Amino acid sequence: MIMEPATQVHVAATTILALTSTLSLGELVRRALRVEVESLLALVTLDCSLGSLALMLVSLALSIPRAFTSEAVTAVTLASLCSALYLSRRELRELVTRIVASFKSRLTILMVVVIFLSWLLRFAPAIGLYAPPGDDPKMHATLVKLIVDNRGVVGNWGELTPWTTSSRIAYPLGFHCIVAYIQLLSWGFLNPATAVLLVTQFYNFMIVLAIYTLALMLFERRSVALAAASMMGLASQSPLLFFWWGGNAQLAADFMFLSIIPLLAFNLVGSGGVKGASWLRGVAASLLLGGAVGLISYVNVLSTASIIIAVVILVATRLLKYRHNVKWRFIAAFAAAFIAVFVICNIPSFMSISDPDKMQFTDYFCTLWWSYDITLSVDQLLSPSCLSYVYNTLMAILNYSGLIVVMGLIGFSLGLSNEKDKLTTLVLALWVVVLLLLNMNGPNGPYFVKFPGWYVFVPGRMLHYCSYAFTVMSGYATAELYRALSSRSDRGGEAFLAIMCVLIAICLVNNSNFLYTTREDSPILSADIEAFAWIQANTDRESLFLVSDCDAGQWIPVFTGRPVVPMFVNFQSEPMVNMSYWREMCVMQKLHVGEIHEALIKGNLKPEVIDLLRHYGVDYIYVGSKSIYDRMCFNVTALKSSDYFKLVYSRDGVSIFEVVRA
Incomplete structure (x- = not known):
């Protein structure tokens, strides 16, 4: 495996490979659905979204004969690219003319600037990193490596979990299929850590185009779409802040869902998105779309659950507005396909939570986690004893940027007072209200209702989804205020635009x-x-490393293939995580430190601790060169002075100890 930090070449390669593979497959899927899109950016966004879903299906299909290899994905990509180019040969000539003509518009030039700066803002910080910040990418990169090494999707952790027989993977693997596809398409140029880092940033960037498309569909004005994209791409910290901690699969799912909402809305209610199609073709298209939305849950269930709320509200309100054009058969077909695919994609997760012991732990863990997560509570906002918590909550809301919050509120006010845009604004407002109600449901909120699936709706993440609605409405406010001021005087409109550009530039910096x-x-x-190179050369593949979440230790499986304990996994769903494992071995510092880690951090190396290490089969202990998030690492001095451990590697701050067998 190539172990080097991300470079400009890696960034360029990832962008090109991701766009080529998704756009070519997406073009074919969109043509099969006979969907026509006028806006070029909306077309690119939709094709990329549909292509991402197609990548998952191709990955799963190639996994059946264990043929998910570089040769196979290259052949698929070249075939789809050639097919897409052939089918689009006439449109390509017109496309060049359209692009050249579009640059006569100031809006087009501004959009190009926004796209470039948004791309640069997301990718530039990734250059020079061996791996992403945060905890989530450790699990995602490990799963990507498993898929690549096994030439297809796997159902269990295999040799990476030698301490347990409950090694089944419950986490949905859609995102990992996409990353593995792009890594294989690079023929080893990208390693799993770099691939997860850069593909995540790619989808973080594509959300900017998704917001453009969504705003354009909702308000049918390019000025609103451009302003919303500018806010999302340059001013908003959500989802930029995901770079700090993870949420990798969630970002990919968010992009796919936000991109496909316009197609959903108009296929189920309105023109149908299928020009001149028979009712049978319309039903078939609805079945395909329902399946596609259900398939997004194979990328991330949280994203699917949160955004499907907006789809339900959107379709319901459009039903009220277009009662004469209700396509009930389309809605029924869509719902049936969505439910069927959603259930199939989440069978591993359902199997996990059906176990009473696992369900009990999930309830315990989520209650504990939510106690530390951000909850917007009226009680807390009014309580003087919770000022620090309130401050953190308000800062989280302002992570969308104060500019977006203020402009979003103005946008909601303007939209509700505009008869033409009232219904659309009401849809987004209702979505925000539902998300805030879900956000307040928790141990620290004014109520805590454990309804079926309650643990999916994580507080704090609900605030993140509010940011999408606020961003669209901040774009609406910007466009409407500019139009109103320009109608009074040219200078007024230009002055307002200049002020907004300065404010967005400050947010960008x-x-x-x-x-x-x-x-x-x-x-x-x-x-x-x-140190990873030394591990590969001097230890057996079965050697088990005890690691902490404070340093690079949990990345050992990705770079060396050696198992570690504890692995960072999804504690809610993975069967391997039960109460005893959590109590003895797991570590999520600031939330929980297991017995073994607490002893090694404090240097309290009692015989009972050594017995636990031997019970889990630990062969080595890894202490990295760098601590993150102010977390506490193992006590190296105590380990060196103990007869239970032998120092076998010490260089540049990295220490590796071998556990001495009795």
């Missing part, structure tokens, strides 16, 4: 500083890479 600061929370340094 702040966001850039934020991202470059969070780079420091990537735990892998060159010293760790050298």
Whole structure:
């Protein structure tokens, strides 16, 4: 495996490979659906979204004969690219003419600038990193490596979990299929860590185009779409802040869902998105769309659950507005396909939570986690004893940027007072209300109702989804205020535009500083890479490493293939995580430290602790060169002075101890 930090070439390669593979497959899927899109950016966005779903299906299909290899994905990509180019040969000539003509518009030039700056803002901080900051990418990169090494999707963790027989994978693998596809398409140029880092940033960038498309569909004005894209791409910290901690699969699912909403709305109610199609073809298209939306849950269930709320509200309100054009057969076909595919995609998760012991732990863990997560509570906002918590909550809301919050509120006010846009504004307002109600449901909120599936709706993440609605409405407010001021005087409109550009530029600088600061929370340094090389050369593949979440240790499976304990996994769903494993071995510092880690951090190496290490089969202990998030690492001095451990590697701050057998 190539163990080098991400470079400009890696960024360019990832962008090109991701766009080529998704757009070519997406073009074929869209043509099969006979969907026509006028806006070029909306076309690119929809094709990329449909192509991402197609990549998952191709990956799963190639997994059946264990043929998910570089040769196979290259052949699929070339075939789809040639087919798409052939089918689009006439449109391509017109497309060039349209692009050249569009640059006569100031809106087009501004959009190009926004796209470039949004892309640069997301990818520039990734250059020079061996791995992403945060915890989530550890699990995602490990799963990508498993898929690549096994030439297809796998159902269990295999040799990476030698301490347990409950090694089944419950987490949905859609995102990992996409990343593995792009990694294989690079023929080893990207390693799993770099691939997860850059593909995540690719989808973070594509959300900007998704917001453009969504705003254009909702308000049918390019000025609103451009302003909304500018806010999302340059001013908003959500989802930029995901770079700091993870949420990798969630971002990919968010992009796909936001991109496909316009197609959903008009296929189920309205023109149908299928020009001149028979009712049978309309039903078939609805079945395909329902299946596509259900398939997004194979990328991330949280995203699907949160955004499907907006789809339900959108379709319901459009039903009220277009009662004469209700296509009940389309809605029924869509719902049936969505439910069927959703259930099939989440069978592993359903199997996990059906176990009473696992369900009990999930209830315990989520209650504990939510107690530390951000909850917007009226009681807390009014309580003087919770001022620090309130401050953190308000800061989380302002992570969308104060500019977007203020402009979004103005946008909601203007939209509700405009008869033409009232219904659309009401849809987004209702979505925000539902998300805030879900956000307040928790141990720290004014109520805590454990309805079926309650643990999916994580507080804090609901605030993140509010940001999408606020961003669209901030774009609406910007466009409407500019139009109103320009109608009074040209200078008024230009002055307002200049002020907004300055404010967005300030947010851009702040966001850039934020991202470059969070780079420091990537735990892998060159010293760790050298240690990983030593591990590969001097230890058996079955050697089990005890690691902490404070350093690079949990990245060992990705770079060396050696198992570690504890792995960072989804604690809610993975069967391996039960109460005893959580109590003895798991570590999520600031939330929980297991017995073994607490002893090794404090240097309290009692015989009972050594017995636990031997019970789990630990062969080595890894202490990395860098600590992140102010977390506490193992006590190296105590380990060196103990007869239970032998120092076998010490260089540039990295220490590796072998556990001495009795």
